[in-house]
Amino acid sequence: MPKIRFAFPAIFALVFAVSIIVAQTEQKFDFYARGEYRANVPRPQSTLRFDVGDFHTTYAQMEKVIDSIAAATPDRVKVLDIGETNEHRMQHLVAISAPENIARLDEIKTNIARLTDTRRTTRAEAQAIAQNTPAIAWMAYTIHGNESASFEAMMQVVYQLAASNEPATLDILKNTVVLVLTGENPDGHERFVTWYNSIATGNADRNAIEHREPWSIWGRYNHYRFDLNRDTLTATQKESKNMIKAYLDWNPQVAVDHHGQPSQFFFPPAALPINPNFPQPVTNKWLTLYGRANAAAFDANKWDYYVRDVFDLFYPGYWDTFPTLNGATGMTYETDGGGFKGLRWTRDDGSIATLRGAIAKHFIASMTTLEQTARNKTEKLMDFYGFRAKALDDVRTVKMRAVVISPAGDPVKAAELAEILLQKNIEVRVATAPFSVASTHGYMEKDAPRTVRNFPAGSYIIDMNQPQGILARSILEQDTPQDKAFVDENMRRFNRNQMRGKGQSKEDYSFYDITAWSLPLAFGLDAAWTEDAPTVGVTLVDQKFIDGKKAGSVIGRAQVAYIIPYETDAAGAMAIKLGQQGFRVAVATKPLNAAGRNWPAGTFVVRTSRNAETVHDAVAKMAGELGVNVVAANSGFAEEGDVSIGGESVYSLQPAKIAMIADEGVDQTSYGSIWWTFDRYGITFTPMTIQSAKSGGLKNYNVLILPSGSPGRYFSSFGSGGVSGLKQWISDGGTLITARGGSVFAALKDVGLTSSKLVGSDDDEEKNKASDDQSPDKRKEAEAQPSPTPKPTPSKATPEPDATPLSDKNDKGEGIAPTLPPIASPSANANKVPEGLPGSIMRATVDRTTYLNYGITQNELPVLLASGYFFRYSKEGSNALVFDAKPKRPLTISGFVWEGNTEKLLKGTAYLIDEPSGSGHTILFAEEPFFRGIFRSTTRPFFNAIAFNGVF
Numbered sequence: 003m004p005k006i007r008f009a010f011p012a013i014f015a016l017v018f019a020v021s022i023i024v025a026q027t028e029q030k031f032d033f034y035a036r037g038e039y040r041a042n043v044p045r046p047q048s049t050l051r052f053d054v055g056d057f058h059t060t061y062a063q064m065e066k067v068i069d070s071i072a073a074a075t076p077d078r079v080k081v082l083d084i085g086e087t088n089e090h091r092m093q094h095l096v097a098i099s100a101p102e103n104i105a106r107l108d109e110i111k112t113n114i115a116r117l118t119d120t121r122r123t124t125r126a127e128a129q130a131i132a133q134n135t136p137a138i139a140w141m142a143y144t145i146h147g148n149e150s151a152s153f154e155a156m157m158q159v160v161y162q163l164a165a166s167n168e169p170a171t172l173d174i175l176k177n178t179v180v181l182v183l184t185g186e187n188p189d190g191h192e193r194f195v196t197w198y199n200s201i202a203t204g205n206a207d208r209n210a211i212e213h214r215e216p217w218s219i220w221g222r223y224n225h226y227r228f229d230l231n232r233d234t235l236t237a238t239q240k241e242s243k244n245m246i247k248a249y250l251d252w253n254p255q256v257a258v259d260h261h262g263q264p265s266q267f268f269f270p271p272a273a274l275p276i277n278p279n280f281p282q283p284v285t286n287k288w289l290t291l292y293g294r295a296n297a298a299a300f301d302a303n304k305w306d307y308y309v310r311d312v313f314d315l316f317y318p319g320y321w322d323t324f325p326t327l328n329g330a331t332g333m334t335y336e337t338d339g340g341g342f343k344g345l346r347w348t349r350d351d352g353s354i355a356t357l358r359g360a361i362a363k364h365f366i367a368s369m370t371t372l373e374q375t376a377r378n379k380t381e382k383l384m385d386f387y388g389f390r391a392k393a394l395d396d397v398r399t400v401k402m403r404a405v406v407i408s409p410a411g412d413p414v415k416a417a418e419l420a421e422i423l424l425q426k427n428i429e430v431r432v433a434t435a436p437f438s439v440a441s442t443h444g445y446m447e448k449d450a451p452r453t454v455r456n457f458p459a460g461s462y463i464i465d466m467n468q469p470q471g472i473l474a475r476s477i478l479e480q481d482t483p484q485d486k487a488f489v490d491e492n493m494r495r496f497n498r499n500q501m502r503g504k505g506q507s508k509e510d511y512s513f514y515d516i517t518a519w520s521l522p523l524a525f526g527l528d529a530a531w532t533e534d535a536p537t538v539g540v541t542l543v544d545q546k547f548i549d550g551k552k553a554g555s556v557i558g559r560a561q562v563a564y565i566i567p568y569e570t571d572a573a574g575a576m577a578i579k580l581g582q583q584g585f586r587v588a589v590a591t592k593p594l595n596a597a598g599r600n601w602p603a604g605t606f607v608v609r610t611s612r613n614a615e616t617v618h619d620a621v622a623k624m625a626g627e628l629g630v631n632v633v634a635a636n637s638g639f640a641e642e643g644d645v646s647i648g649g650e651s652v653y654s655l656q657p658a659k660i661a662m663i664a665d666e667g668v669d670q671t672s673y674g675s676i677w678w679t680f681d682r683y684g685i686t687f688t689p690m691t692i693q694s695a696k697s698g699g700l701k702n703y704n705v706l707i708l709p710s711g712s713p714g715r716y717f718s719s720f721g722s723g724g725v726s727g728l729k730q731w732i733s734d735g736g737t738l739i740t741a742r743g744g745s746v747f748a749a750l751k752d753v754g755l756t757s758s759k760l761v762g763s764d765d766d767e768e769k770n771k772a773s774d775d776q777s778p779d780k781r782k783e784a785e786a787q788p789s790p791t792p793k794p795t796p797s798k799a800t801p802e803p804d805a806t807p808l809s810d811k812n813d814k815g816e817g818i819a820p821t822l823p824p825i826a827s828p829s830a831n832a833n834k835v836p837e838g839l840p841g842s843i844m845r846a847t848v849d850r851t852t853y854l855n856y857g858i859t860q861n862e863l864p865v866l867l868a869s870g871y872f873f874r875y876s877k878e879g880s881n882a883l884v885f886d887a888k889p890k891r892p893l894t895i896s897g898f899v900w901e902g903n904t905e906k907l908l909k910g911t912a913y914l915i916d917e918p919s920g921s922g923h924t925i926l927f928a929e930e931p932f933f934r935g936i937f938r939s940t941t942r943p944f945f946n947a948i949a950f951n952g953v954f
């Protein structure tokens with residue numbers, strides 16, 4: 003009896019507790035409400051032994067789930083392998099369709115491919131194909147490996163399609179071939195889930211350790227810490243190469259990239275700016291159709307979501323813009339749980355976001371998208387055909403007809419660019435003779451005037467008159483303008499911010515990513531765009547041709563020395579690599595005469611007398627692999643001039659023993675881009691924590707690299723003792739190389755590794771001399787605008803703004819300026835402090851007299867700037883790359899800059915500084931030298947900083 007009496011209050015308490023939980027969490031979603039299901043198909047949970055959203059699935063477990071479903075449904079499912087990751091995981095594409103389609107997959111693929119060649123397929127033929135062929139839907143999951151709801155949702159989608167006999171599902175199977183990409187970033191996903199599963203308790207407290215991914219885990223990125231959702235532009239990473247190859251093999255009509263970071267679910271229509279190369283109104287028509295369908299499904303479930311807002315469609319390196327530039331409807335879907343939010347996460351209003359809820363939303367959005375594609379597949383296929391037909395029509399009206407890229411400055415790099423285009427099915431031709439074009443425009447300024455130009459034989463020609471013309475234009479054009487409404491709105495915010503006082507919070511800008519990426523500029527190649535199609539004999543470039551251009555050779559076997567001309571970036575890498583392998587390399591510091599020719603300063607010399615017999619094989623092998631053309635010299639006698647192989651001004655290099663800081667506070671993608679570059683050339687280095695570097699770790703190294711990162715974090719981790727130690731190490735002959743945030747750290751007053759000051763900082767004496775030239779008109783305009791509530795802007799699929807401890811933009815390598823050092827009142831100093839640039843290409847002037855610029859033959863280099871960190875000229879060191887104090891042409895080459903601020907403050911600052919101290923140097927790059935592996939224009943200065951350590 004007493005038992006019952008006590009049971010009442012207990013039950014009451016339990017009910018009360020449950021009702022609180024119900025009020026705070028979403029209703030438990032039923033993933034199996036869309037049957038009947040075929041009984042023989044195993045549900046994912048039967049393989050995994052846990053319920054949906056209760057735990058995270060590892061990659062190998064997922065493969066078991068997919069294999070078990072595929073084995074039970076050979077009539078509907080076919081698993082295709084598309085290539086390995088760096089860590090040897092296989093990426094899979096699971097084709098799911100109706101049995102009659104699965105039986106003729108190759109035929110379907112061939113039919114769809116015919117829609118891409120509008121030169122050979124008539125509209126009538128296209129219509130017949132569109133009637134009789136299912137559409138291809140590309141459903142890609144987990145490009146950011148720590149956005150875990152996407153991965154889990156994928157298995158539920160595969161099961162639903164493989165097992166269900168629901169009419170809507172059968173309609174999808176009949177009218178589409180669904181290609182489920184089971185993991186876009188398997189290596190990053192595995193780092194995240196292994197860590198999370200090992201430490202998580204499902205704690206919703208934001209301060210719980212499971213919501214704090216350590217630096218060395220950070221599963222968003224792939225093995226090399228590249229953001230794969232920025233990588234389609236140059237496809238440097240294995241995963242990108244695998245996926246692009248598979249994508250262009252199948253030619254999908256709709257492509258969804260499933261993410262998971264913001265506060266509420268996002269699906270398109272996208273926000274401004276929208277890339278102007280997308281055909282309209284057809285692009286927006288489909289985004290709206292899918293958006294409205296998703297909205298109806300979410301409304302029915304009472305789920306929160308948003309459209310437009312922050313997610314744009316501009317930068318062509320995302321997995322929504324890339325499909326769009328290939329004629330599909332490319333979309334980003336962002337769910338609201340999982341990932342850094344783990345199994346459970348407390349929202350800002352106290353309610354709980356769950357992994358299961360986030361999986362459910364992706365599941366419904368995926369299924370809704372497939373239903374719409376099935377329903378509209380004929381129209382979808384015809385618009386897909388129309389996309390490439392438009393590319394051919396466009397050449398009659400668009401000004402840019404062709405792009406010509408000269409191989410003269412770097413034949414290997416030019417071939418690499420051609421290869422990137424080939425991988426995107428863009429037709430590239432090579433000129434068989436020198437030629438001239440009457441109407442060309444240079445790349446080194448916006449709207450460059452029309453000139454006549456001659457090009458050498460071997461120049462690459464990309465004619466926009468081809469089916470891939472729209473994609474080619476979008477990545478090769480000199481500049482891509484943003485929508486005017488977008489630019490105007492951001493300038494209004496900027497002008498209002500200039501009026502705000504020191505303590506007042508500022509409005510954020512809605513730039514999502516870099517605004518300039520033109521590949522000839524990013525690579526630093528000599529190129530021009532033309533209004534006419536060049537008339538010259540050409541041959542179509544194929545992979546075999548590229549391989550030939552990327553392979554170097556040695557002419558002869560040297561009696562006296564090998565001469566390595568600095569005519570490609572790879573020559574710098576070869577000098578470093580030879581040194582690291584124990585060979586002795588020297589450099590001519592004055593023009594050299596050898597092997598019957600004159601060579602400029604910066605030419606490398608490998609003397610046989612100073613090296614073991616193995617040097618011959620090593621030089622031959624390396625030259626072949628790296629693409630360097632080496633010349634053998636058989637006599638030390640100089641036919642003319644003062645410098646011969648044995649000359650006094652041929653200096654010996656020191657073998658580079660390189661360490662690089664890899665630690666909390668370091669920008670992962672900055673670190674990763676340098677790591678990848680080193681690996682690409684076979685240069686070895688040691689990643690090291692700051693603690694190890696501080697406690698004697700540097701004694702065996704002569705080069706230390708500080709990638710971009712948080713200046714404050716660098717300072718607190720090194721501490722004053724660490725900074726003193728660093729100074730001593732430099733004074734003893736070490737070379738410290740810093741990039742962006744690392745350079746800001748070097749310039750901090752309490753660090754003092756350079757005599758340069760940051761423009762606009764408190765210790766910038768020049769700041770107060772600058773005149774305030776803000777026009778009264780702008781002030782008026784600024785005041786006339788209502789001041790909206792400032793809105794934080796998440797980077798595309800980076801942690802939501804209310805997850806501040808995790809969303810430090812410094813950690814993400816994203817555009818806009820991280821924390822600046824303290825500055826004086828901005829309102830009193832309007833336009834005296836640089837506003838952070840979203841990512842624009844600027845004109846740097848080359849000091850050809852410094853060793854840091856050996857190998858560079860241009861007087862100007864295009865460089866990316868993606869911050870508000872501008873560096874005054876060093877007073878005590880040298881300024882190797884500068885922004886002219888009195889430029890004859892605008893400093894802006896491509897992309898967005900702040901009117902009245904950027905150009906004014908950038909004039910007379912340095913991009914590359916060499917600050918000698920004792921026997922060593924600090925070498926500061928204002929920006930990341932290899933941003934995303936895309937930007938390569940300053941490769942030689944970076945290699946020179948390493949190769950010539952301890953020499954000058």
Ligand SMILES: [Zn+2]
Nearest residue numbers: 146261262799
């Ligand atoms: Zn993402």
